[in-house]
Amino acid sequence: MSASAPNAGGTIGINLLWLRPGEVGGTETYARRILRAVADERSSAPDIGNQTLHLFGTQRGIAAVAPVGATLIPHVATPGAIPPARRIFVERTWFRAAARAVDLDVMHHLGGTVPFESRVPSLVTIHDLQPLDEPDNFAPMKARYLRGAIPTAIARATIVTTPS
Numbered sequence: 001m002s003a004s005a006p007n008a009g010g011t012i013g014i015n016l017l018w019l020r021p022g023e024v025g026g027t028e029t030y031a032r033r034i035l036r037a038v039a040d041e042r043s044s045a046p047d048i049g050n051q052t053l054h055l056f057g058t059q060r061g062i063a064a065v066a067p068v069g070a071t072l073i074p075h076v077a078t079p080g081a082i083p084p085a086r087r088i089f090v091e092r093t094w095f096r097a098a099a100r101a102v103d104l105d106v107m108h109h110l111g112g113t114v115p116f117e118s119r120v121p122s123l124v125t126i127h128d129l130q131p132l133d134e135p136d137n138f139a140p141m142k143a144r145y146l147r148g149a150i151p152t153a154i155a156r157a158t159i160v161t162t163p164s
Helices: 026-044 059-065 084-100 140-156
Strands: 011-015 052-057 072-076 106-109 122-125 159-161
Touching (some): 011 084, 026 059, 059 072, 084 140, 122 140
Parallel strands (some): 011 052, 011 106, 052 072, 122 159
């Protein structure tokens, strides 16, 4: 997918492994809304909304944000939520292999981190910098992880987006 034709066809991966339905708040809402917008674009203008979307996550996470009736290709790591420390392992093993098995044009990491260097351009959404500015609002282990993961995600990503 080229930068000059963002609505053209393409194969897009969406990393949803971070998603724990009902626990992550605004980022879950963001994922739901962005996927709904893509589905709506497809139905209103199928000639420009013909991307193929591959969702990588848990069965429960994908079901929580995937629009009803949307054509999406799920890649399921496990049925239920993945504890945060285990998610890092899953991203470095299962997700890496699953993503590389698909001929993607771009990978969108909606959860604020980019778990590995990719052969395709990657887009990361950074929802806030609170883990860097106010680390006391987080469990110590999570704050330490995010203090390194957010700058690394920004450095690895081809495009960085922020919703606010």
